Amino acid sequence: MLEARTPIPVSEAVARVIEKALPLGSETVLLAESYGRILAAPLVATHDVPPFNRAPYDGFAIRSQDSAGASNENRITFTVVDHIGAGEVSHKTLGEREAVRIMTGASVPSGANAVVMLEQAISSEAEATFMIRKPFAEQENLSLRGEDMREGEFVIPAGSFINPGTAALLATFGYGEVExxxxxxxxxxxxxxxxxxxxxxxxxxxxxxxxxxMISTQLARMGVPCKMYKMASDNLEECLVAVRKAMEETDCLITTGGVSVGDFDYLPAIYERIQAEVLFNKVAMRPGSVTTVAHVDGYFLFGLSGNPSACYTGFELFVRPALLKKMGAQKLYLPRTKAVLAGDFTKANPFTRFVRAVYDGTHVRPAGFNKSNAVSSIARGDSLIVLPGGTRGFKAGDVVDVLLLGVDEGLSGWALS
Amino acid sequence: MLEARTPIPVSEAVARVIEKALPLGSETVLLAESYGRILAAPLVATHDVPPFNRAPYDGFAIRSQDSAGASNENRITFTVVDHIGAGEVSHKTLGEREAVRIMTGASVPSGANAVVMLEQAISSEAEATFMIRKPFAEQENLSLRGEDMREGEFVIPAGSFINPGTAALLATFGYGEVExxxxxxxxxxxxxxxxxxxxxxxxxxxxxxxxxxMISTQLARMGVPCKMYKMASDNLEECLVAVRKAMEETDCLITTGGVSVGDFDYLPAIYERIQAEVLFNKVAMRPGSVTTVAHVDGYFLFGLSGNPSACYTGFELFVRPALLKKMGAQKLYLPRTKAVLAGDFTKANPFTRFVRAVYDGTHVRPAGFNKSNAVSSIARGDSLIVLPGGTRGFKAGDVVDVLLLGVDEGLSGWALS
Incomplete structure (x- = not known):
C-alpha cells in the first residue's frame, strides 16, 4: 500500500519541468492593453532616437565656433534670427554670431552645433540679441541624433516582459499593436x-x-487567466471525468490535494489512466515534498499539495517557470537576493526548506506560523527564505537566500533624503 | 522672464504631496476580482484555523496514553474501529488501544490526542489492527484547533494589498466579497x-x-485606470479648457511637459488661473528637477517633466505614493534595498540622482544611456539607483541605495540547489 518515492533535488525538479514546457505561440494586442504581456518578437528601433539633433534645454542654438574666446570681460553678442518651439523647424541656416531662440525638444537648425541655456545668456530687453560670457564647445547642450538608439537596433529582446519603459519604446517607434x-x-x-x-x-x-x-490569484499576479473545475464526488471515475474535461478546455491543469498516500489520493491512479508521464512525485523540499508533475504530450498536470503553504510554494517553484517558458519568457525564475536572518530558525532541515517571510531590504524574518497547513503566513509574507537541506538550523545574523514574491507592495517609510 | 525657483529635497517634496492626499472611500468587489486591490477594512478571522483538531498526515488517530512504553521489543497493537476521510467525522469515542484510520485534513475523533503516521504503523493484512514501535506524545502529529489563527483575530490590517495569500484567507473565512x-x-x-x-x-x-x-502603463502596474486627454493646440486658453475638463472627469491629473521656463510652458500660468496651490516647482533631484505638484481642494495636478526618464521618475516618486495614500494603503513607498555598484559612476551629484538600473540581487548597474531624455534605459531597467546629492561620484564596489521598480520580472537562472 505504501509506495516508495524517491525525492529529487528542487533544482532537478525545476529542470525536468522546464525541459518539457512547450511554447504556445503569439498573438497581437493593442499597445494600450500590453502591460505585463511578453514580447514575442524583438523590439526594433524604426528610427534613430532622438530622430534629429535636439535642444535638451530652452535657450539659443548657436555655432560653437562663434563663442570662442568669450569670457566675463569679453562678452560676445549674438543676433536672434528665428524663434522656434518644439515640433517646429527653422528654415534659417545660421551665419556668424547668429542664433535661433529654441525650446526644449526642438530640432536644432542647420549650422548650429551647440545650445546656450537661457540661464547662460544675458538677453537684451527686446530679446533681439543676447550676450554670452563663456565659450561653448561643439555639441555642448545638444542631444545628438541617435544617441539613445540607432535605427535598426534590437532594443529589447523577445521574451521580455512589457513594462512602462517598453510601452514608451513601442509608442516611440509607432507600434500601436504588439506581437x-x-x-x-x-x-x-x-x-x-x-x-x-x-x-x-x-x-x-x-x-x-x-x-x-489562492492559485487563481497567483495566476492573476502573472496575468494568466484560469478556469475552475469541481469534483462532484470523491469517486475516482468522476475525478477522471473532471480531469479529462479540463484537458480538453485548457493548456494545463493544476490540482491541489490527492497526491499523497491516503486512501482517497486518486491523482497517481489518474496519471496512470491518462497515460501521463510522471516527471517526479517527490521533491527534497519542505513544505510540499509530495508535489508531483506529470505531462501528456506537453500538457502539464501539476499535482500540488492540498496544504496551503505547500501549494503556494509548489506553484511559485514549478508552475510559474513552466508557464513563463510556455510564454517564451527570458526570465523564468523568481527574483532572488541575500538577506540577514532576523531571528533564529533552529528546525533542522533534511530537505531544502522554504519559509514564508517578510523582507525589509536588508533583513528577513519568518512571516509567522510555520507549518505546511498555515494560511496566515502566506498573506503576511512577501518573500521566501531558502534554507538548504542537510543543515542543523540557522541563527540570527546568518546570511540566507531569499526569493522575492511580492516585495513590489513596497515599504511604509520613505527614509531617503 | 526667468522665474527663480527654490529646489527642495526629495523627502520634503514627497512629504508635501502625501500630506495633501485625501482618501477616496471604499467599494465592494468579488473575491475573484480582488487581486491587487487594497483592503478597506481589517481582515478578521470568523473562526479558528484549523477549525478543529486536524490530522496533518494520513495515519491512525490514537490516545497517546495507550502508546506509553512502546518500543521495537515491546510493540503495542491497536484495533481500528473506524475509518474516515477528510471532511468526514467519526462518531466513535476511542477506548483503550482503539484507533481510527484517518486521512490528511480529517477531524481527529473524540478522545484521540495523537496521530500515528501511516509510515510509523505496521498494519495487519486486513488493516483491522496495526502495531507501533515507539510511544507518541500528547498532540504528536496533530494540528491543533486555532494554531494558525483564532476566531476574532485581526489577521491582516486595512490598507494591505490583496495578494494570493490574502485571497486564501478571504476564502477561508467565507468572504466572497471584499471591501x-x-x-x-x-x-x-x-x-x-x-x-x-x-x-x-x-x-x-x-x-x-x-x-x-508610459504613464498609462505605470498606472496599469498599480491597477489604476486612466483617461487620456489631448490639447488641440499650443494655446494657453485651449490648454486651460483641457485641464478644466479633466478636473471634472477624474480624481487627479498628470501632465507631462510645459512646467519648465520655455515660452510655451503654460502650466505655471494654468495653476494660477485655476487657483491651485503649488506645493513645489523645483526638487533637488536629477532627472526631473522641474517636477511640479499643485492641488486644488485635494485634486492633484502633477506636472511631470516632458523628458521620459524624468517623467518616469517623477511618477514613481510622487504620483505613486499619493495615489496609494488616496487608496488608504499602508505601504506608500517603493521597495528599497542596498546593492553593490557594478561600475564607476563618476558624474558629480549636486542634486540627488536617480539612475535607471539593473539589479541582480547583489549588484546594480546603470541600465544604459543616462540622460533625462533617455527612453531605452527605462525599458531595460528594473530599479533606480539613488545617489545622494553633494557627492563627487561613486566607484565600483560602493554600496548604494536601490529602489526596486520591476524586479518581479525575475531572473534568467535558477541557481539554487
Missing part, C-alpha cells in the same frame, strides 16, 4: 472531500477551499 | 507641440508621444 506571447488558460481543480465553497457555512470536519482562490 | 479602496481615475495630458500620436508618421522636428503610453 505578444499567447497566455495559457490554466485549469484549477481542488480535490478533497473536506472542501466547502466560499459561500458555504462551515460544518464539522469541513473547511472552505482556499487553495482554488 | 476595498476605490481606485482613482487618473487623467493624463501630454503637452508639447512636437508630439505625434503613435499611429502618425514621423515628420521633421516631431516625435511620437511616449510619455502618455
Amino acid at each position: 505578444v506571447a499567447k497566455r495559457p488558460v490554466v485549469g484549477v481543480l481542488a480535490t478533497g472531500t473536506e472542501l466547502l465553497e466560499v459561500h458555504e457555512a462551515l460544518t464539522p470536519g469541513k473547511i472552505r477551499n482556499s487553495n482554488g482562490p | 476595498v479602496a476605490k481606485r482613482p481615475v487618473v487623467g493624463v495630458l501630454a503637452t508639447g507641440t512636437e508630439l505625434l500620436e503613435v499611429h502618425e508618421a514621423l515628420t521633421p522636428g516631431k516625435i511620437r508621444n511616449s510619455n502618455g503610453p
Whole structure:
C-alpha cells in the first residue's frame, strides 16, 4: 500500500519541468492593453532616437565656433534670427554670431552645433540679441541624433516582459499593436472531500477551499487567466471525468490535494489512466515534498499539495517557470537576493526548506506560523527564505537566500533624503 | 522672464504631496476580482484555523496514553474501529488501544490526542489492527484547533494589498466579497507641440508621444485606470479648457511637459488661473528637477517633466505614493534595498540622482544611456539607483541605495540547489 518515492533535488525538479514546457505561440494586442504581456518578437528601433539633433534645454542654438574666446570681460553678442518651439523647424541656416531662440525638444537648425541655456545668456530687453560670457564647445547642450538608439537596433529582446519603459519604446517607434506571447488558460481543480465553497457555512470536519482562490490569484499576479473545475464526488471515475474535461478546455491543469498516500489520493491512479508521464512525485523540499508533475504530450498536470503553504510554494517553484517558458519568457525564475536572518530558525532541515517571510531590504524574518497547513503566513509574507537541506538550523545574523514574491507592495517609510 | 525657483529635497517634496492626499472611500468587489486591490477594512478571522483538531498526515488517530512504553521489543497493537476521510467525522469515542484510520485534513475523533503516521504503523493484512514501535506524545502529529489563527483575530490590517495569500484567507473565512479602496481615475495630458500620436508618421522636428503610453502603463502596474486627454493646440486658453475638463472627469491629473521656463510652458500660468496651490516647482533631484505638484481642494495636478526618464521618475516618486495614500494603503513607498555598484559612476551629484538600473540581487548597474531624455534605459531597467546629492561620484564596489521598480520580472537562472 505504501509506495516508495524517491525525492529529487528542487533544482532537478525545476529542470525536468522546464525541459518539457512547450511554447504556445503569439498573438497581437493593442499597445494600450500590453502591460505585463511578453514580447514575442524583438523590439526594433524604426528610427534613430532622438530622430534629429535636439535642444535638451530652452535657450539659443548657436555655432560653437562663434563663442570662442568669450569670457566675463569679453562678452560676445549674438543676433536672434528665428524663434522656434518644439515640433517646429527653422528654415534659417545660421551665419556668424547668429542664433535661433529654441525650446526644449526642438530640432536644432542647420549650422548650429551647440545650445546656450537661457540661464547662460544675458538677453537684451527686446530679446533681439543676447550676450554670452563663456565659450561653448561643439555639441555642448545638444542631444545628438541617435544617441539613445540607432535605427535598426534590437532594443529589447523577445521574451521580455512589457513594462512602462517598453510601452514608451513601442509608442516611440509607432507600434500601436504588439506581437505578444499567447497566455495559457490554466485549469484549477481542488480535490478533497473536506472542501466547502466560499459561500458555504462551515460544518464539522469541513473547511472552505482556499487553495482554488489562492492559485487563481497567483495566476492573476502573472496575468494568466484560469478556469475552475469541481469534483462532484470523491469517486475516482468522476475525478477522471473532471480531469479529462479540463484537458480538453485548457493548456494545463493544476490540482491541489490527492497526491499523497491516503486512501482517497486518486491523482497517481489518474496519471496512470491518462497515460501521463510522471516527471517526479517527490521533491527534497519542505513544505510540499509530495508535489508531483506529470505531462501528456506537453500538457502539464501539476499535482500540488492540498496544504496551503505547500501549494503556494509548489506553484511559485514549478508552475510559474513552466508557464513563463510556455510564454517564451527570458526570465523564468523568481527574483532572488541575500538577506540577514532576523531571528533564529533552529528546525533542522533534511530537505531544502522554504519559509514564508517578510523582507525589509536588508533583513528577513519568518512571516509567522510555520507549518505546511498555515494560511496566515502566506498573506503576511512577501518573500521566501531558502534554507538548504542537510543543515542543523540557522541563527540570527546568518546570511540566507531569499526569493522575492511580492516585495513590489513596497515599504511604509520613505527614509531617503 | 526667468522665474527663480527654490529646489527642495526629495523627502520634503514627497512629504508635501502625501500630506495633501485625501482618501477616496471604499467599494465592494468579488473575491475573484480582488487581486491587487487594497483592503478597506481589517481582515478578521470568523473562526479558528484549523477549525478543529486536524490530522496533518494520513495515519491512525490514537490516545497517546495507550502508546506509553512502546518500543521495537515491546510493540503495542491497536484495533481500528473506524475509518474516515477528510471532511468526514467519526462518531466513535476511542477506548483503550482503539484507533481510527484517518486521512490528511480529517477531524481527529473524540478522545484521540495523537496521530500515528501511516509510515510509523505496521498494519495487519486486513488493516483491522496495526502495531507501533515507539510511544507518541500528547498532540504528536496533530494540528491543533486555532494554531494558525483564532476566531476574532485581526489577521491582516486595512490598507494591505490583496495578494494570493490574502485571497486564501478571504476564502477561508467565507468572504466572497471584499471591501476595498476605490481606485482613482487618473487623467493624463501630454503637452508639447512636437508630439505625434503613435499611429502618425514621423515628420521633421516631431516625435511620437511616449510619455502618455508610459504613464498609462505605470498606472496599469498599480491597477489604476486612466483617461487620456489631448490639447488641440499650443494655446494657453485651449490648454486651460483641457485641464478644466479633466478636473471634472477624474480624481487627479498628470501632465507631462510645459512646467519648465520655455515660452510655451503654460502650466505655471494654468495653476494660477485655476487657483491651485503649488506645493513645489523645483526638487533637488536629477532627472526631473522641474517636477511640479499643485492641488486644488485635494485634486492633484502633477506636472511631470516632458523628458521620459524624468517623467518616469517623477511618477514613481510622487504620483505613486499619493495615489496609494488616496487608496488608504499602508505601504506608500517603493521597495528599497542596498546593492553593490557594478561600475564607476563618476558624474558629480549636486542634486540627488536617480539612475535607471539593473539589479541582480547583489549588484546594480546603470541600465544604459543616462540622460533625462533617455527612453531605452527605462525599458531595460528594473530599479533606480539613488545617489545622494553633494557627492563627487561613486566607484565600483560602493554600496548604494536601490529602489526596486520591476524586479518581479525575475531572473534568467535558477541557481539554487
